[in-house]
Structure formats: C-alpha cells, structure tokens
Amino acid sequence: MMLVRRDADDIREIRPRAALGALIVVCTMLVLVVRLYQLQILRGDVYVVQSIANFRKSLFVPADRGVIKDSKGRTLVDNRPSFDVFLTPAFCKGKERDEVIEKLQDYLRLGQDDVERIKLDYQKSWFSKDKLERFKPYLVMLDIPRDQVDVLEAHKTEMSCVNLIPTPHRAYHAPTSLGHVLGYMSEVTPEEMDDHPEYRRGQTIGRRGLERRWEKELRGADGKQNIAVDAKGRELDKDTQEALIPETERLVPATPGNNLVLSIDEKLQRAADVAFPGRAGAVVAMEAKTGFILAMVSRPSFDSNKMSGRISRAELKAISEDPLKPMLNRVMNENYHPGSTFKTIISFAGLESNAITPASTVFCGGGYTMGNHRWRCDKPEGHGSLDLKHALSRSCDVYYYTVGDRVGLDAIADMARRFGYGQPTGLDLGREIPGIIPDSTTISPESGSARAHAINAGIGQGEINVTPLQQAVAYAAVANGGDILLPQIVRRIEAPDGKLIREFKLQVLRKLGFKESSLTAVRGALRAVVNEPGGTAYRSRLQDVEFAGKTGTAQVMKLGQKQKLDPATLAYFSRDHAWFAAFAPADDPEIVVVVLNEHGGWGAEAAAPAAAKIVSAYFKTKREESAPPAPPPALPPPPPLATSSMVQ
Template sequence: MVGLESGGSAPPREPRERVPWAALVAALAFLVIAGRLYQLQILRGDEYKGRADENFVKELRVPADRGLILDRNRRVLVDERPSYDVTLTPYFCGKGCEDVLARLSSMLALSPEEGQRARDRLQAARGLVRFRPFTVKVDITREELDVVEANRVPGGVLGGVDVIPTPHRNYRQGTWAAHLFGYMNEVGADEIDRLNADLPDGQLAYQPGDFVGRRGLEKRWETELRGVDGRRRVVVDARGNATGEDLEAELIPEAQRYEPPQPGKNLVLSLDWRLQEFAEKTFPGTAGVVLAMDPHTGFLLALVSRPAPDPNKLSGRITRAELAAIHADPLQPELFRAIQQHYFPGSTFKVVTAVAALEEGVFRRGGTIFCPGHYTLGRHRWRCDKESGHGTVDLEHALGASCDVFFYTLGDRLGADRLAAWGEKLGLGQPTGFDVGGETAGVMPDEAWYDRHIPGGYQRGMAVNMGIGQGDVRVTPMQQLVLYGALASGTVWRPQAVLRIEDDRGETVRQFAPEARFQLPLRPETRQAVLAGLEAAVNKPFGTAYGSRLPPEDGEMVGKTGTAQVVRLGTRRLKASQVGYFERDHAWFAAFAPEDDPQIVVVVLNEHSGFGASNAAPTAAAVVKKWLELKAQDEAERRGTAGPQEPEPAPAPSVPPVERPGAAPRPRGAALPARGGARGA
C-alpha cells in the first residue's frame, strides 16, 4: 500500500518514499488488464471473432418458388402470383405514424379490425422493434397498389410504408378439383418444431410466417413442391442498414455471399383439364362426384368433387366469418366426397351380387327368377322398383332393367358373409390407396359386423337388402371407380393422380407406374355374364340408361345406374320434387366405354337428385363421349405433326420480376427479391 505509516513524532515522511509502492500498484493494475486481454483475445478470441462476424453478416432468405401443378398436357393448374403486402416500419414514419396509418386506412379501405390491429402494433413498437416492419394489409388490389405507389415518394405522405411483393399460391381453377390440390396456409407456432424435427435431407427449417401445404397434393408432396430457399448474406452496420457491395466483397467470401434457391419440383397430374372442365360444366349436381379413370392404368382423368371451398381463400385470405360459414354449411364443402364419404351404392352394387351368385353357384348362368313386383320373407315384404313386376327375368335383363326382386333373391341365397367376402374380393370395404390421405374404407358388412353393430344381431333379411346395395353396404365413389375399372380391365388398380414429378427444367425426377393391387378373381364366363347385363342396361331398350347410350360410331358404353335410398320413406315412392333436399335419393351411374376396348371408366354420383338414370347417366355419357373425342383429336394431331410432340417447357412463373438496387443476380425461377430486404434491426 502506498503512503502508510504508523504515526509517530517525526515530521511526515517525504512522499517520494512511496514512489516504489505506487509503481508496483501501477504495474500490477496493468498486469491484470493484460491478463484480461489475454483471456479475451487469445483464450476466447475465436468465440469473439465469430460473434463479431455474426454482428455484421445478416442472412436474408431468398424464397424458393414452389413447384407448379400441371395437368397431363402441362397446362398450369396451380402456380404462384405476387401478393402485394403493405407494411409499415414505425421508425421511418416517426411522429407521423398515426397520420400515415390514417391515410393508408382510406387508401386501402381497411376494415375496422385491420385498422385496430395496425394501431395496436404501432403502440406496441418500442425500442428496436420500431425498426421491424409489420404488415398492415395483405394482397391489395392493383388499383390500391397504384394509389399507394403514387404516394410513396421520398419525403412523401407515406413515410415508412413499403409494398412487398410476396409469392402467393394461386389456384387458377378456383374450386375445381380443390380437394385434390389442397391448400396452403401459415405454419402454426405449435407445429413448427414438429415439422422441423423430421425434415428430409437438404430442406431448410420452417420459420414463422412460412406457408405449408394443407391437405391434398399440397400436403402429400410438400417436400417436393417446397424447394430449398436460397440465402443471401449481406453486411450490415449497427443500425441494420445494408452497407453495399464493396464491403460485402471485402468481408464475405464469394461462395458464401449468395446461395441460389432451388425451385420446388412440379407435379404433372394424370388429369386432362379439358375433360375436367367439361365434366365440371356438364355435371348438374349441387353436391356430388364425377370421376374418370383410364381403366388400363388406374390414372385419373377427371376428378369433380362438389361442393368445395375456394383454396385461394383458404390459403390465408379468409375471414373468420367466411370460415364459420364454411363450417356451418350443411353440404360440408370441406369434405372430399370422392374418398372421404361413403354412400349406399344402390343398384350399382348389383354387379357384386351377380358376381357372388355366379361364383358361389347359387345362380347358374342362363337361369331365371320370377319377379312379381315384390319379395317376401316371413312377414316382411320388399318392393321391386317396378311395382307391377318384371316377370321372369334372366341375369342380363335383371341387370339391364335393374330388377330388385332378382337381387333380393340372390342376396337371400348368398347371405351377408358371402356377399361381403365378394365385395372385398372386388376391392370394396378397403381403402383404394388413393394417395392424398383421409380416405375412408366404406363398409362391407358380414354377419359378424351386423352382430357387432345392430341390436338383435344379424338377420336373414339384412342380406336381402344388401343384394340391391342398400342395407349397410357403403362405398366411396373412388371404390366404385376402381370396381368398374376392374370389370373393364380385369385389374383392381390403385387409383393415382400424379403421373410424374419434374424438376424446374422439366426433367422427370420420378415417374409413377400403374399399380395393380390385384387381378379380379373371376371366371371369364362370370365376367362375360355381368358385362352382358351392363351392356343391356345402356344399350337395350329395356335398359335403365338406354337414354344415355352413345351414338353407334363411338362404340358401346356399358354401365349401371343406381338410385340409393337415403331415408326410409313411406310405402309409396315420391318424386324428387316432392321431398326435401336431404331426403332425396342419391343418383349413381358407373360405366366404361367402349366395351370391346375400354378407354375410360366413369363414376357419377349426384347427391339427393333422384334417379340415377336421369340425373347421373347423362353426365357420364357426355364425359365418355368427350373423352373419346379428345382422344381422336389428339390422335389426329399426333399424326399431323411429325413425330411425338416435344413437351413445352414449364411456363415461367407468373410473378413479374421486381428489380431492387443491389439485388443479387437472380437465377431462373427466383423471381422475387429477398423478403424483408436489408432493413430492420
């Protein structure tokens, strides 16, 4: 210590005597500082070097373009469009923020809730948060964009306002095939960790604000469609301002400055949008399904499932009220009827009864059954469709004219077990494997099933009902499609909608082959007999769908009508117009054509519309005819041009390029500048 002594009588000692002590103190103090420097610069130098680099390197994401969804002719069905989102950065409007917001409010016609939300964000912005832009309104119209841009001049009345073009999913066809596509919306805070936990290799983690595929193909092929975001690293100063390219060149190695995004893969569907469009316009139903498939491959050609909510709305552009309205709609628009709803198949099921009866030997080919107009078992009497009775009918006539008594009889002879077993052998009662998720298996009730589900257990009369596709038999439209496709080709297919996956240059990265689940386990003569009945149904004057037969030059269509009772009604049949919508019967028609060389199999379900013959068959016939026309037309074109046509390149994204000063070179497909820019700390 300096200058300490224990008193005494001598005069104070000379201060100079304390100099060595003072020098020692100084040396020790500087030694401590040097030691600390050694600790910071040598022992922890690497750590601090890293932190210094982190300080000035700001990573900006360059969002990858999501893959397109194309039809089989490479027509674009789903792509991206720019959504012009208006943001406000509190720091840059300063004291005038309230005024700027008021101006925006009138320019953009903000709703009271939007205005309130923006004011709240403004109030809450303190400190560094004031540098962070927040969204005032997404997806403004072109007119609003013009107004905002005209006023967004330096020193103008819209200080702090930015318009950020953000790529937004665009379902060009609105509600058409909407369930198949699915939709997208923002990833939730609660699921983000789960999503990131099992990311496939090479994928970047989801961040708040990212959109993620929901349902349908968007969800099923999320990984492929998503692509990998690129990265741009810029040098920023302490305020978060970008400093320019000179410093970037100096401070960030070339290779790290820009990693281009990898655009998502495109899905090429097996759907032919010309046929889809035709089916959508031709199908008269309020609710229902039209499915068309190539019976040789199992690839779908058209998929109408109605009603459907607009995926453009669902993708982050829906208000609470609109969403509530969708949930409250008794028609349940969110239901993907083609695979998620099962129905009584009605008379379309009679092919199963016929097959089972022939194969099980309870009915011999050439045999007949007398139809008096009703079938009696014990004290119970089942009515035939034709109250006067069909008289003596063989299988061809029974299928053609859809005689109920004939199939009551066969159902009674077979019993529920054998009927259900044959239903399953034909592909019913189990998911078809259509690969978008949420598929229901339908119901093929055997005796055990009845014992489990019905009070009192199985009774003989239940099989009678099953014989005509009522009772508790339930199938999805997709199962019907697969069943009739199997009758046409002999193969039970797994139905598919995606032909191949392409990269952004149009190169195929994955090709989907037809997938046969199994071959129909039928004797040829059984199939022959059933087909004869289906042919009669459309092409014989007594046939239920005779009115929908094709003109002779198109070949013969074979099929089966169905009218599925939804509610047990009184003893008298009523016309559709005489009962309320939800009590009306469902109309079915399942068919394929031409009979000798099937090109297309079609299933139409028109909910609550009445008779299959009048409300489903005409649509099916029109779709079949249209497809045959399209095939012929394509064939003619192919012959007209030399050799097979080159596939046209994938169309450029519809988002117009937006130039920004200092933007990194944009690779193909990266049409938008880095989101968020280099502003904000």
C-alpha cells in the same frame, strides 16, 4: 526545520507503503492483461464471429414453387408476382402505430375485421416473451392489387415500419372443380414453424390436396442474401458492404421447387364439370387399365385462388356453415349407400359362389318375403322370371334380394372387400375414409338379423357405405378383367428444367381371379343396361361409342327434426342419391366414369346422362388429338406419336 525533519520521517514511512502500492498497481494491471489475453487471444475467434453476426443480416430469397401441369402439359397452377404488406412492431409504437394502422386502413381499403386482426397481431408480437419478436415483420395484408402498391410506394416515407415484400403468389388456372385435388396455400402457423424451422413467418404452406401432399417437392429451398447493417439495422453503402461481406457469401440463390405432372386432363375435367347436373356430388373419370385419374369433380368446391389469397372471415364463415359443405371432398371422404350400382358386386358374389349361374332365373312377383317382412321391388307388379342379364339391366330388386339371401352377409362382405370396399383405395391425396362394409360380426342385433342385412345388402342398402372413388376402382376391375388398381393422380415429378425425377407407374394391388364366364356375363349385362331396350340407362346410349354401366338410386337416411332446415332444403336432403358407374368402350374398356349426384333422384335420369357426356367427351378429345391437323394440307401429316411426344 523541525517540521521538515518530521516530514522527512513520515515520507520515509510512506516509502514501503508506496512500494506495496506499486506492487498492487502492477498486479492489477497484469490482471487486466490476463483478461485481455483471455478475451482477445483465447476466445478472440468466438468474438470475431459474434461481431460479424452483429452487422450481418440475412435476407431470404424465396424459392419459386413448382408448377402443376395436366397430363397434356397445360399449366394448372403456377406463380405470379405480387406484393405482400408487412409491419415491424418495433419500428412504430404508441401514437405512431395508430396513425400507421389508420393510414393502412385508408390506403388498402381495409375492413374493420382486418384492422382488428392487425391490431391483435401487433399486441401479440409486442407482448411476446421473446423480446426479439417485435423486430420480426408480420403479415398485414396479402397480395395487394397493383394500384395499392403504387399508393403505398408513394407514402413509403411516412410509414417506415411498413414493408412491401415482393412475393410470388400461387395462381390457379384450373377450373374451380379441381379445388379439392389441387388444394390451396395459406400462412404457416407458429406450431408448424416449430416443427419446420425452414419456414419463415408470413410464408405460405400447402393446405389440402396436392399442394399439401407434395409440399416438400413443390416448395424448393429458399435462398439467402447477406447484407451488412449498422446497429440500427440500416443497410450500409455499397463499398462498405463489399468490404465486409465476401462476394461468395453475398448471395445464396434459391432452389426452385419441382413440378408435378398430373394424370388429370384439364379438358375432360371441364367437360365433367359441365356435364355434372347436380348441386352436390362427385365425378371420377379414371383410366380403366392403369388407375390414373383423368378427371375428378367434387361439388360444391372452393376457389383455390380465393382460399390462398385475401379471404374475409365472413366468407370463411359462410363456407364452414354452408349445408352443402364445400370443403368436403366427396370423392373420397363421404359415405354413400351404393344402391343398385352394388348389384354388380352381388352378381359376382352369386356367380363365384355358384349360388347362381348366368342362365339361372329368379321369379320376381314384385316383392321378397322373409318371415313377416316383405321387401318390395321397384316394379310393384313384378318383373316375372329373370336371368342375370335381364335382372341387372333392368335392376330387379327381387332377383338381388334373393341372391343376397342365398349367399349371405359374410360372403357379400368378403366379395365387397375383394373389390376394395371397406378400406381406403390408397389414392395419395391426403385423408381418405374406408367406407363401411358390414358383416355378421359388426352388425348390431337391433338393426335386424344377418339375413335381413344380407337381403338389404343385395341392393346396396342397409349399412353398406362406399365412396365414389371406391366405385371407380371396383368398376375398373370389372372393366379390365379383374385387376384392382391403385388410383393415382400424379404421373411424374419433374425438375424445373423438365428432367424426370420420379415417374409413377401403374400398380396392381391384387387380382380378383374370377371365372371368365362370370366376367363375360356381368359385363354383357352392364352393356345391356345402356344398349338394349329395357335397360335402365338405354336413353343415355351413345351413337359413336358403345359403353356399359349401372344405374343406382340410393335411399338416404331420414333427417331428424333437429336439423332445423326449411321445408325446401329438407325436401332436397330427403331425395335419393343418383348413381351411375360406367366404362367404355364396352368391349375393350379404356375409361371408367363414376357419377354421384347427391339428392339427384333417379340414377337413370340424374346421373347416367352426365356419365354418357363425359364418356363422349373423352372419345371426342381422343379422336381430335390422334387425327392429323387438317390445315395446311401441303405438309405431310405428322406421325401419330407426335402428340404424345409433345407431352413430354
């Protein structure tokens, strides 16, 4: 009984503590309720968004890149279906990774350097600071052939970390000589993705040429497909998908890129490529009155298909080590002495400054002397007494030494700059060098006096450097009566449905404003170069069309011994550059053609015949296209505009 009584006392003492305990319990539970209120009511919508983000995955739907067409509507570049192989590092680790790479090597017939690249990329992804990086698939092999697609499909289950992604690939149908114009595609770099978050890893971006310049227009916008996945990233069944993702959000279609319509005529491009005889050099064919480029060859070039696709490191190395530099766009990115083609410019410098008139003569005795230095003429025995027409058509050096000496270096530089030399022409196709036009402020005294420079400049040597594109612009100005035009290569940008988005119009940068007599005299002389006996390009004259032009043979700088080239190559690189700058028809020019044959030798032999062929091809095509189609004779011939409306 005693014990019970004491117990009862104790329990009475427990009661207040139990009450306190009850209070604590209620308070603690209220803390939980407050926390739940905070999470579920106050921040509930935020967590709803996060829970949706958990299961919602966006697959991207690649946009079709815009196609590139020539001026006649021929497709130069489009897209073809193909498959790329991707690997997700997080889904195969350790031994499995090695097995998968071994299998890929077997199935895709990979080379050792490919395998090493794949392993390296794997390491990079796996050890990236960003832990999510390893969940991002990276590109293993681009554009695999059909039979390999089948093999991979067959072995899909053994390689769960490998994905075949259908990706439209760029297909270049144009001749490879258009490589520099079109450019190519390659995988976007991490740095570029930092600047442009709309690109995904493994996607390609335009490199060089039009692909790069018009990347934004061509690319379009990728679409999105939203799917629901579980925590392991597995796609859920159709019913669950439909329950979790509203129909309107399931697919955001891609917007295809816009199309480019060029001024290039593929037919003339091929003709120019075939006509060009040299190992290296450039051809530009341009509309004389508009500045639109019809053909543009830079040889050697690169194969855009090859560059955009699977190219091995060895092949890239061969390209970068090729002494002929295939990646160099010779039309606008290399300096050349213009040689005698520059005599046209000197003629204007003389005529416009009244240092000479078309009729005034200069006596050529085979050389020109200043102090104790003698400059020799091409013809050692001399040309005798010559007026402008004969001096230019026979390319007499002494006449132009004399004119150069008379007008002086700064007047020559001024005239050259008015023609567009010494500055980029403005062709919207990426990097372009300005060339070099020396004047009294830029020459160094050790290289000779300003007078000596002026005499050298008279025949386009010395420090004068130009690009073939600048030559085309300058000769177009001579041909069209004095308009310096902006050279252009894109005529239109069109929406995928053909709707016009932007049209490029002729742009006259400035007018030369020469005396009519000067223009007539020089154009007459250039006509004589081709069409009169004694003219340097007389042998290249055409039966069907009368064209004008100027030959040039530019001495090249002596190569140093350090170049370590074999004698045959050294001999090649020591030969003169052959030039020919032409316009046609001579009386009302439509087209300007500039041919530069690097180390080709004589302009008359190694450049003029090619220019003639290109001019001939242009007019032949023109006749064919404007002539009514012969059969069937029953139908009335279509109006002459029919062809041009088809181009639209």
